[in-house]
Amino acid sequence: MSDISDIEELPSTPPHISEKAENAVQNILPQKSKKVYEKLYQRFMDWRNTNNISTFSENVLIAYFQELMETMKSSSTWTHYSIIKTLVNINHNINISKYKKLQALLKRKSEGYVGKKAKIFSPEQIKTFIDEAPDERFLFLKVAMIFGIMGACRRHELHDLKCENVKDMNGILIVNVIETKTKVQRTFTITGKYYEISKKYMNLRPKICPTPSFFVNYLNGKCTIQNIGINKFGDIGKKIATYLNLPDPNLYTGHCFRRTSATVLVDAGGDITTLKRHGGWKSNSVAEGYIENSVQNKISISNTILNSIETSNNEINVNIPSTSRSVGPGINFSNCTINNLNIFKKSD
Structure with a gap:
């Protein structure tokens, strides 16, 4: 058996390559909102330090977002989550998108929430x-x-x-x-x-x-x-x-x-x-x-449904001569339609 010292070590990444990779990762953040990303991430890190927390476990994230949800709207909470997810992944190589209980908590907060949208001109x-x-x-x-x-x-x-x-x-x-x-x-x-x-x-x-x-x-x-x-x-x-x-x-x-x-x-x-x-x-x-x-869109939909109903012909008339024609006793085919026409089988 070979001595463990004989095993060849994997080469380390050259410093200039590491520096290039670091610069590339930092450019992942959108430039226009980079300061917002950093501010919200720092808020999360300060919260961890205040509570003497050293991990990024799912329970830690749940506790943090549970506090945020007491004062934040649902849309703001999801924005915060997206930013924390990105920077925790970049800085600590931890993918919190795998935390299903955390996502379930955020989705529950969103139930029934309707955000305000800009009004429109007619x-x-x-x-x-x-x-x-x-x-x-x-x-x-x-x-x-x-x-x-x-x-x-x-x-x-x-x-x-x-x-x-x-x-x-x-x-x-x-x-x-x-x-x-x-x-x-x-x-x-x-x-x-x-x-x-x-x-x-x-x-x-x-x-x-x-x-x-x-x-x-x-x-x-x-x-x-x-x-x-x-x-x-x-x-x-x-x-x-x-x-x-x-x-x-x-x-x-x-x-x-x-x-x-x-x-x-x-x-x-x-x-x-x-x-x-x-x-x-x-x-x-x-x-x-x-x-x-x-309202205009609703009127258009209403008119479409109404026109479809009014122009449809649910009853197809069968052209039967005016003279009564019977098939067997008590069976008269005068003035029949498809809707009330019964099909009779010949008895065995």
């Missing part, structure tokens, strides 16, 4: 604002609304839109949305009356403008060279709702244009494939979640 409300709001004050809001609804845009997509992403092709604006949340680039067009309104805003842009952003500040009928902050894009829906005297204007958040676009498209007859392409969604369930359960 086609009539959109038309009223576009047609009646004075351009002197509201031209920027009109164009942002047009781009947001025609392209199902998030607020950051409007904020990040560059002049080079908008091409004028003989009366049609072709808009490319590059910076998307799902990394799926989208293209949409603006035509007709909306094209004319958008061009009016574009023509007011200063000839010498250092910013590449498509949207620049608009005041008293003139565009300036200043950029528009992302928070201002988040308030556009609220300002439009206020102009229209709609209830709860604060619920028209930065996501209202994207949800409005999805709902209007489906109410107009768009199918799920068209909707997913329009908004850049990969999942059917996610795409459907953006559709407002609108």
